Amino acid sequence: MNSSESAAPRPQHVGVIGLGAMGGGMARSLRRAGHTVHVVDVRADVARAFAAEGGFACESPAALAQQCDVIVSVVINAAQTETVLFGENGCAAAMRPGSVFVMCSTVDPRWSAAMEARLAELGILYLDAPISGGAAKAQAGQITMMTAGRPEAYQTCGPLLDAMAAKVYRLGERAGAGSKVKVINQLLAGVHIAAAAEAMALGLREGVDPDALYEVITHSAGNSWMFENRMSHVLAGDYTPLSAVDIFVKDLGLVLDLARSSKFPLPLSSTAHQMFMQASSAGFAKEDDSAVIKIFPGIALPAAKPHADDQQTDPQGKAK
């Protein structure tokens, strides 16, 4: 899906709002592709660090909007996106007609469709563009984008999408179609993390060696992307949050809200949602989402392995 119209796309001024694990990598991928990148983050030091690499830090979304024709929003949810657009010093009022707002958060598809309509009244184009792939792929410009929007929006921001993503899925001309697919991806991701935890917990209960179980499952038909990825955290006893338990309380909540709007039953999603809420209430809200395994009683989880930094095995310090 790379733009085939020009071998070297024209450098653009692009804004990125939210320099978290995903947004930071996406901003760097845009800069590496030759674009001029303006950024805003609530943590001023993070924005300044990006400026020191050759980007430009802005005071507010409004200030950023005066520099750019495309703004990529990579904040945590719909509420933060509304603040970015319409809060104090929000960007909506400052964006030029014909410029594009690229919405990368995981949100209710109906909210995304409404936002497209609201911005259209201001002459601003909108791209429904949730993302997937994790921090490493964001850094490498290799994320997946699940997008929907009007052809004019793609025309302006297409080369920028290609700079950030390995795959840009175009799922329709109306906002919401991308968010629907993203919400369904989160349904599977959330159920698979909870199922991986349930399977590993049963193995521990039954005295199965967890490393052997991991080795067999990752080579068998019971494997999932999430089992392979998240159970390595459990084996290492490392619950440092790459994505936190509360993210799936939110995302499976979005899944269930969407289905409830048409009275559609989702037995597994609702069960998995209860498991993540149980983990959250039990005190693991901010831990890695694999900590959902801590809701299972009567098992001993693998202990944290000592970090290399904690060891003194190499007096010359080469081990680092």
Added chain:
Amino acid sequence: MNSSESAAPRPQHVGVIGLGAMGGGMARSLRRAGHTVHVVDVRADVARAFAAEGGFACESPAALAQQCDVIVSVVINAAQTETVLFGENGCAAAMRPGSVFVMCSTVDPRWSAAMEARLAELGILYLDAPISGGAAKAQAGQITMMTAGRPEAYQTCGPLLDAMAAKVYRLGERAGAGSKVKVINQLLAGVHIAAAAEAMALGLREGVDPDALYEVITHSAGNSWMFENRMSHVLAGDYTPLSAVDIFVKDLGLVLDLARSSKFPLPLSSTAHQMFMQASSAGFAKEDDSAVIKIFPGIALPAAKPHADDQQTDPQGKAK
């Protein structure tokens, strides 16, 4: 895990009981590796067809036991395995001391441990050896085996396992350890099939193009081995059973029995089990397990695509 002791293992007389999708392929892989293969199947014509290829059809498990030092049992469950061993003309009474019974069914691990003890009283060695991989891998000698048993058992049947499997996991010296891992694999497989159905059903309810959804999910973090494999059946509208709904009624039942024996909670497995039982009671028991999607109301599933054989697009018949 291939035997490194001899470049060309000594040809053996081996018996295979049960020439279904898995057993048939495994028997052929053994013959291809140079072994003399004796078979029994309740369908006499299937056994005769194998004999016509160069194997030997036997009248009963007892008759087969007189020809072989190793018997590989690939029947559907524990009850059939007991019949093969101890039923009318069963093999147990006819097996020579020191010969090995390789148990490849998916069973309760406690039953498998008890069977090892029962056969030991007769001087017969036992290998707990559930399998994974599907018919194509069975034909190619590329299945996965999750095994446990005494070293003497491996010594006799090791080269035969290598002829059937790409991976032979050795999970302990006591029968039951292989079956535990297999049961946990089935926990994940069953939950993943039901979750895949739930996700695809929500997509259809929301008007998402199912082919586009499949394309995105199989390239995203929501993917699982089962989503990729089984949802292709749903997209094709083809519920010809490769593995039937009732297999997961049985296998998730084994999962729940195992956990119940130590009062261990499995929220997702029990929910998925209910979904497969709902599908079974609704009349889809013998359809492909992906037919669990038919329990979701208010959606239109993709219609069956016409088979190539039904089409008359190529008058010269080359399309076949």
